[in-house]
Amino acid sequence: MNPATEIRIARIDDAAAVAVLLGELGYPASVEQAAARLVGLQRTACAVTYVASRAGNVCGLATVHSHASLNRDQPSVQLTLLVVSAQARGSGAGKRLVQAAEEWARDCGAQRLVVSTAVHRAGAHAFYETLGYELTGRRYARVL
Numbered sequence: 001m002n003p004a005t006e007i008r009i010a011r012i013d014d015a016a017a018v019a020v021l022l023g024e025l026g027y028p029a030s031v032e033q034a035a036a037r038l039v040g041l042q043r044t045a046c047a048v049t050y051v052a053s054r055a056g057n058v059c060g061l062a063t064v065h066s067h068a069s070l071n072r073d074q075p076s077v078q079l080t081l082l083v084v085s086a087q088a089r090g091s092g093a094g095k096r097l098v099q100a101a102e103e104w105a106r107d108c109g110a111q112r113l114v115v116s117t118a119v120h121r122a123g124a125h126a127f128y129e130t131l132g133y134e135l136t137g138r139r140y141a142r143v144l
């Protein structure tokens, strides 16, 4: 039987596991870098970092950001990072992390949660569509 998945706010002592997950997502970082970024996110009220943990081992990571906008009265909330370790995929950790992000977004007063995902992440596209997310636009980026 799979151990139960716990979703909780990330702590600084998760930095080593967070660094591994960032590497899996394609954004390699040292433990020190991961720790500094966790501290930075902890210091802002408009962002939260969640981890998924099984039997005490961190196996998933998500960040969510909220910002005021002119488009709507409600804040705009975005799921800015989501990854589940390769060994833990397919058993509900990603879905639980998204549910935690949605709950946080509701608590911020948002009426929707937005996520942008790279064109090549076909698995993530299928995952978000399974969870009821609709394709609503394109993302453009330019190296500065």
Ligand SMILES: CC(C)(COP(=O)(O)OP(=O)(O)OC[C@H]1O[C@@H](n2cnc3c(N)ncnc32)[C@H](O)[C@@H]1OP(=O)(O)O)[C@@H](O)C(=O)NCCC(=O)NCCS
Pocket: 025, 081, 082, 083, 084, 085, 088, 089, 090, 091, 092, 093, 094, 095, 096, 115, 116, 117, 118, 121, 122, 123, 124, 126, 127, 128, 130, 131
């Ligand atoms: C996308 C990702 C976070 C999904 O996490 P996960 O824990 O494997 O997903 P879950 O087990 O919670 O799956 C939830 C649902 O999505 C479906 N799903 C998940 N991955 C899928 C895939 N690749 N193709 C089709 N459906 C998928 C599951 O079947 C499940 O459906 P159900 O609720 O009807 O049973 C994970 O695969 C991952 O980290 N991928 C690499 C990084 C990435 O692409 N991140 C997103 C960047 S925006």
